[in-house]
Amino acid sequence: MEKLNADLLKTKPHFHILDGMRGVAALAIVVFHFMEWIYTDSSKNFIGHGFLAVDFFFCLSGFVIAYAYDNRMEKMGIAEFFKSRLIRLHPLVIFGSVIGLLGFLFDPIVNYSAIYSTGKLVLLFLCSVLLIPYPVMQERGFNLFSFNAPSWSLFWEYVANIVYAFILCRIGRKYLYVLIMLAAIALAWVSYRSGNLLGGWAGDNFWDGCARISYSFLAGLLIYRSNWIIKSRLGFGVMSLLLVLAFVMPHFKWNWLAELLVVLFYFPLLVSLGAGAVLSQRWESVCRFSGAISYPLYMTHYAAIWIFGNYFTTYKPAMAQLYVIVPVGTLLLIGFAYLVMVLYDIPVRRYLSSKRKGS
Numbered sequence: 001m002e003k004l005n006a007d008l009l010k011t012k013p014h015f016h017i018l019d020g021m022r023g024v025a026a027l028a029i030v031v032f033h034f035m036e037w038i039y040t041d042s043s044k045n046f047i048g049h050g051f052l053a054v055d056f057f058f059c060l061s062g063f064v065i066a067y068a069y070d071n072r073m074e075k076m077g078i079a080e081f082f083k084s085r086l087i088r089l090h091p092l093v094i095f096g097s098v099i100g101l102l103g104f105l106f107d108p109i110v111n112y113s114a115i116y117s118t119g120k121l122v123l124l125f126l127c128s129v130l131l132i133p134y135p136v137m138q139e140r141g142f143n144l145f146s147f148n149a150p151s152w153s154l155f156w157e158y159v160a161n162i163v164y165a166f167i168l169c170r171i172g173r174k175y176l177y178v179l180i181m182l183a184a185i186a187l188a189w190v191s192y193r194s195g196n197l198l199g200g201w202a203g204d205n206f207w208d209g210c211a212r213i214s215y216s217f218l219a220g221l222l223i224y225r226s227n228w229i230i231k232s233r234l235g236f237g238v239m240s241l242l243l244v245l246a247f248v249m250p251h252f253k254w255n256w257l258a259e260l261l262v263v264l265f266y267f268p269l270l271v272s273l274g275a276g277a278v279l280s281q282r283w284e285s286v287c288r289f290s291g292a293i294s295y296p297l298y299m300t301h302y303a304a305i306w307i308f309g310n311y312f313t314t315y316k317p318a319m320a321q322l323y324v325i326v327p328v329g330t331l332l333l334i335g336f337a338y339l340v341m342v343l344y345d346i347p348v349r350r351y352l353s354s355k356r357k358g359s
Contacts, residue, residue, distance in 0.1 A: 015067075016284055017236050018060060018274045019291025024240045025053035026294040028247045029150075030333055033305045034326045037312045042196075043251040050247045051198050054153050055263045056270070058213045061157060062220020063271050065164055070225070073169045083356060085161050089295075091348045093154055095340060096299040097128040100147025103303030104140075109310035112139060131155045135203030140306070142202050149302050152201040156213040168221060176222055183215035184264060191256040197263060212263075219268045223275075230269075231276040236283040239274050296345055297337035304333055 032050025042048035073081060101121070104112055116124070124146045127134040131151060133144040143149040168176075190211045191197050200209025222228075246266060252258045279287060308329060311317070317325065 014291065015064075015275050016279050016287040016291070017239055017277045018064075018271065019294075020236045020283070020287030021239055021243050021270070021274050021290075022057065022060060023287075023290025023292075023294040023297075024243055025056050026298045027330070027334075028053045028244065029298060030301050030305075030330055031326070032247070033302065034308060034329065037305075037309045038322060038326075047247050048251060049249055049259065049262075052246055052259060052262060052267075054200075055197065055212055055216050056243065056246075056267045057153065058157075058160075058216035059220045059223075059263075059267045059271050061160070062217035062222075063224050063275070064220070065161070065217075066221045066224035069164075070169060073165070078165045081165050082161075085158070087349055087352045087356070089154060089157070091345055091352075092296060092299040092340075093131060093148075093151060094129050095344060096148040096151060096302070097125060097145070099300055099303045100128065101125050103306060104147060107307055107310060109307060109314055115139070131158060133203070133206065135206075142204070144201060144203065144206065147303075148299065149201055150298055152209060153213075154299075156200070156209045159210075160213050160217045164217075164221075168218075173222065173225055176218060176225070180215065180218040180222060183211065183218055186211040187215045187263065188260055191260040195256050197256075197259045216263060216267065220271060223268055223272055228268075228272045229276040230272045232273060232278070234273060234277045235280055236277070236287055239270065239277055242273075243270055293334065293337050293341060296341040297334060300337050300340050301333045304329065 028047060028050045032045075032047050032053075035045050035047055035050075036042065039045040039048070069076070069081060076084075105121075124134065124137065126132075128145045128147045128151065131145065131154060133155065134146065135142045135144050137143070137146045140146050140149065143152065144155065145151040171179075187197070190199065190208050194205070194208065197208075197212060199205030200212055246262050249258065249262075308325070312322075
């Protein structure tokens with residue numbers, strides 16, 4: 001039994017190009033979050049569709065979950081699956097909340113200390129750590145998790161994992177087709193109603209997040225189960241360029257339709273292509289690093305973005321200064337994410353995994 005459990009808990013080999021593309025998407029999110037302060041009109045923002053990287057994450061997640069767990073969920077069991085996901089995801093949910101709280105309390109530009117009582121801050125922090133939506137902070141745009149806005153996608157990721165464990169891992173492709181058609185209709189309605197697919201992160205657009213993950217996660221599952229893996233000689237560089245094109249495409253008159261088509265068809269195509277693309281040896285280490293840094297970067301960058309936003313609105317720096325601040329800030333955030341990964345995330349996950357195996 002011990003050997004069986006050990007085999008079940010092993011991580012499967014990775015699709016390295018998809019890992020690398022995940023890192024490119026995380027980098028796009030960071031740059032987008034900088035730039036949306038500078039250009040409140042997204043049509044003038046060169047990376048105005050950068051938020052669609054989250055939909056790519058969702059599609060990739062569905063593919064990877066199906067690849068990693070479809071053939072071992074029955075033996076592994078729901079409890080072990082949830083332990084695996086918590087160990088993988090939650091240490092950085094906690095760390096991101098801590099960094100967000102510290103960034104709020106010690107913001108060098110704006111003093112928030114007199115606005116919230118200690119009790120209210122504790123409540124907000126606990127909701128952020130436990131992923132309990134509580135969108136009440138005006139100073140944080142009424143985002144769902146106060147101290148770390150990107151956690152909204154992790155909330156829906158957890159929801160998708162729960163639905164997968166109880167339902168999706170057991171249903172066949174026929175029912176999957178039905179679900180994905182319903183999800184596509186819901187996503188089309190959300191995009192048409194809002195004019196874009198930006199929602200999901202705040203209280204007033206909470207259910208948009210449900211539509212976004214429902215379609216993309218199911219699409220990822222379907223790609224894996226249908227073996228829609230397109231073999232090609234496209235490498236990491238070409239696949240990354242194809243992904244970036246979705247984020248920097250111009251705004252159209254029917255913008256809601258353009259973004260919808262990207263999510264419905266283009267991102268699933270990229271996952272299919274990325275899974276079958278050939279990785280040259282010289283790019284392997286780049287893809288490994290890019291994939292490893294993607295989640296720490298995504299979960300730790302937003303405290304700095306709020307400080308930048310306060311700096312930008314208070315001091316109105318010239319564009320020449322911003323040409324330096326944004327690239328340097330992005331590099332520093334990558335460096336910080338690397339330190340978090342090496343000094344915190346990997347050791348904590350190793351410790352939790354060893355305790356789990358020991359028990």
